[in-house]
Amino acid sequence: MNTSVLPDAEAAEPVVSAPFFLRGEVLHGTDVIQKSRDLGVTFATPRIPFDRAVPPRTEVPPLLNVPLAEIIDFLVETGARLLSPDNDHMQECIERMCKTHILPRAVVENTARHAAAYLNKQTLMAEVEQNFSDPRALDTWVPRQDYTGRKSFVRAFAPRLIHVLPGNSPGVSVKSVAQGAMVKAVNLFKMSSADPFTMVAILRTMADLDPGHPIVRSMSAVYWRGGDEAVERVLYRPQYFDKIVAWGGGDAISNVIKYLGPGFQLVSFDPKTSISMVGREALANEATIDEVADLCSADVMTLNQEACVASRFQFVEGPQEDVDRFCERLHHHIARRAAASGDVRPLDMDMREQVEAMILMDDEYGVWGRTDGRGLVIRSDEPVDFHPINKTANVVRVDSLDDAVKWINVATQTVGFYPFHRMADFRDRLAAGGAQRIVHLGEAGPSTIGNPHDAMYPLHRFVHWMAHEDGVEGR
Numbered sequence: 001m002n003t004s005v006l007p008d009a010e011a012a013e014p015v016v017s018a019p020f021f022l023r024g025e026v027l028h029g030t031d032v033i034q035k036s037r038d039l040g041v042t043f044a045t046p047r048i049p050f051d052r053a054v055p056p057r058t059e060v061p062p063l064l065n066v067p068l069a070e071i072i073d074f075l076v077e078t079g080a081r082l083l084s085p086d087n088d089h090m091q092e093c094i095e096r097m098c099k100t101h102i103l104p105r106a107v108v109e110n111t112a113r114h115a116a117a118y119l120n121k122q123t124l125m126a127e128v129e130q131n132f133s134d135p136r137a138l139d140t141w142v143p144r145q146d147y148t149g150r151k152s153f154v155r156a157f158a159p160r161l162i163h164v165l166p167g168n169s170p171g172v173s174v175k176s177v178a179q180g181a182m183v184k185a186v187n188l189f190k191m192s193s194a195d196p197f198t199m200v201a202i203l204r205t206m207a208d209l210d211p212g213h214p215i216v217r218s219m220s221a222v223y224w225r226g227g228d229e230a231v232e233r234v235l236y237r238p239q240y241f242d243k244i245v246a247w248g249g250g251d252a253i254s255n256v257i258k259y260l261g262p263g264f265q266l267v268s269f270d271p272k273t274s275i276s277m278v279g280r281e282a283l284a285n286e287a288t289i290d291e292v293a294d295l296c297s298a299d300v301m302t303l304n305q306e307a308c309v310a311s312r313f314q315f316v317e318g319p320q321e322d323v324d325r326f327c328e329r330l331h332h333h334i335a336r337r338a339a340a341s342g343d344v345r346p347l348d349m350d351m352r353e354q355v356e357a358m359i360l361m362d363d364e365y366g367v368w369g370r371t372d373g374r375g376l377v378i379r380s381d382e383p384v385d386f387h388p389i390n391k392t393a394n395v396v397r398v399d400s401l402d403d404a405v406k407w408i409n410v411a412t413q414t415v416g417f418y419p420f421h422r423m424a425d426f427r428d429r430l431a432a433g434g435a436q437r438i439v440h441l442g443e444a445g446p447s448t449i450g451n452p453h454d455a456m457y458p459l460h461r462f463v464h465w466m467a468h469e470d471g472v473e474g475r
Contacts, residue, residue, distance in 0.1 A: 016043040016096050018196035021203040021221045022052045024211055034225065036100035037167055037193045043100060045196065048222050048231060054240045055186055061158035062214035063184035068138050071181050072124045074206075074215055079119025081205050082112075082174075089208075093201035097170070101194050104342040107304055108170065112198070115171035119178060123449050128182060130450030131459035132156065138184065141468060151470040156463040158184035159242045162235060164226075164256060166247035166269075167194030169307055176245070177202055181215045183462045188235070189221040192248075196223045227255050238263035242464055246270070267461045269454050272413030273387075274299070276314040276441055277401050277426070281419045283322040290329050292418055295442030297333035299416045300393050302445045304343050309414045309444045312388040314395045315404035320379075323397045324366055327377045330393060331368035335375035338391045346373040347390055354386055383407060401426065408433030413454065416441040 018034075020027040029046025036043065063071065082090055094112065098105045118124075128135050136142050141153035163176050173189075177199070180187040189199050199221040207216050224231040226248075236244065236259035246256045247269040260266055276299055282292035299311040314330070316323045338344070347355065352371040358378060359367050366379035378384060379395045388394045398404050401422075408415075408430055415430055417423045418441035427438050436455040437447075447453075 016041065016099050018043050018045050018096070018191075018223060019200055020046055020048070020223070021200045021207075021219065022049070023055070023218070023220055024207055024216045025052075026200070026204060026207075027052075034193060034196075034223065039100060039102060041100045043096075043193075043196060045223050048224060050234055053188055053220050053222055054235065057160075057239070061160075061184055061186050062217040063181065064158045066184070066214050068128065068135065068182065071184070071215065072121055074209070074213060075119045075124060075178050075181060076121050077209060078202070078206050079116045079174075081209060082116040082119070082202065087205060089201040089204040093197040096197045097195055100196070101167075101170075102345070103304060103306065106342050111170050111303065115174040118171070118174055124178060124182065126450040127179070127459065131457045138182070138463075153468040153470065155466050155468075156183065157466040158186065159462055159464045160186045160240065161188070161462060162241050162244045163187060163189045164244060164246040164248060164252065165189055165192050165195075165199065167192030169303060170195055170198045172247060173198040173202055177206075177219065179459055179462065181218070183459055185218065185462065187219050188241070189219070190226075191221055191223045193223070193225070226252055232259060236264070243267055243462065245458075245462065267456075267458065271411065272308040272436075272454065273313070273411050274309050274311050274414040274416070274444060275404075275407075275412060276300075276311045276416040276418075277404055278314060278316045278326070278418050278441065279401055279422055280318045280322075282316070283318045283326060286325075289322075289326050292441065293326055293329035294333045295418065295440075296330055296393075296416070297337055298442045299414075299444040300330075300334055301337040301341070301391065304338075304341055305389055305391055307445070311414075311416055311444060312392075312394065313383050313407070314393055315398050315401065315407070316395055317398055317401050317404075320397055323395065324379060327366060327368050327379050327395050330395065331375055331377040334377065334391055334393060335369065338373070338375045343391075344373050345390060347371045347376070347392065351386055351390075351392070354384075358384075405429050405433060408435050410434035413437060414439060414444045416444045 027046050030044035031047045032045050034043050034045055081087060094108055097108055101108060134142055137154060137156040141155045143153055145151045161180060166172055191199050203219050203221055243265045244256050245267045246253055249271050253268055253270045256266060276296050278292060283289055296314055302310040316326055355371050358365040369376040373390055376392045377395060379397060381397060383396055384394045412435040414437045415435050417438055420440050423438055430438055
């Protein structure tokens, strides 16, 4: 861990403090100086007290015998409190987060509001009912009998989970707390350096409602630098946890994989790339081009293009002249949304250099906009070999959308599609290529409640499925 002392020039600025939360108790401290991933801002944390962060396996999970209905009621109460204007924990969280996170304040605040809305009774029950054919298994041992007469009992037993949280979306913290509570898990949350605040603010809000609640006693949140073996060799063990629920980039997932082994599994929300597929119907006339380009820009700009569902490559079917008209309107709408967000970060140096080289190659590429972070569209005949981000769209012209299918792979998460009536013709081929979701163009952000995420039902994967075999009746 980096325990270096701050240079004098930096010491003049107050260091942002990021406390931990350990099963109902808040731990303050400035023992370790850390740096945020994107902005390089320093913040201070306590040292991790391992004996408090890792409850022994001999301890029955605090939530095991709490009815699911009571858990959901407490989560709903928490959601209302998170939105309260006098919630000092969330207000302080937003203030601190705006110093370490790449997203502008307006986006951070809006994301926090939308995230709290997930703590809704109908939403939470729909998640459970879609994940489990018989939700009673969360509350009790459910009796079964097979066709041979053999009896058993099955339970979705409370797991022990380490959650490696992402830095791109503060909303994942709310969802992770809810999901960890609904499967009655013992949870340790590893926060991101981009956001070492939201999770603790949520858990402190819960503790204010009821400091002794089993949900509160089931949750801990700490931070360490990813890859720090001094921490991970202690925590990433089957003696302490059943599964790692990991969000993050390729390096983060690869780092976690090396610790896996018998009895210690990975549930991975690993890096994904989302795309758009736009049929020639979109190019019928100027009004349709503008309408469809606006829908496409909504998908590009989801969470300012920081989310996995944000479109990065747009495969557009038609002749170059018409596709270029689409590109011009797409750039207009991306720039409009970028200006409204207040996020005007320029592209990083490597990406700027690649785009500027493309500008010189007029015959091969078309470029609308500049590398100043106010919106950029690049038209090419094949996907560019860098990762479009920071309000950057790569429009790939194709003669037929059939030609776009070859670019689908297991890292393709969401496909925004237009025209809507052609979606059914492509969904099997997209699934065969590895894609996980197809939606109407413009609707990459919202999703059907309870649907699979990253090609799985997460809650079903989280739990520890336990069977009690009871033999054949009469024996």
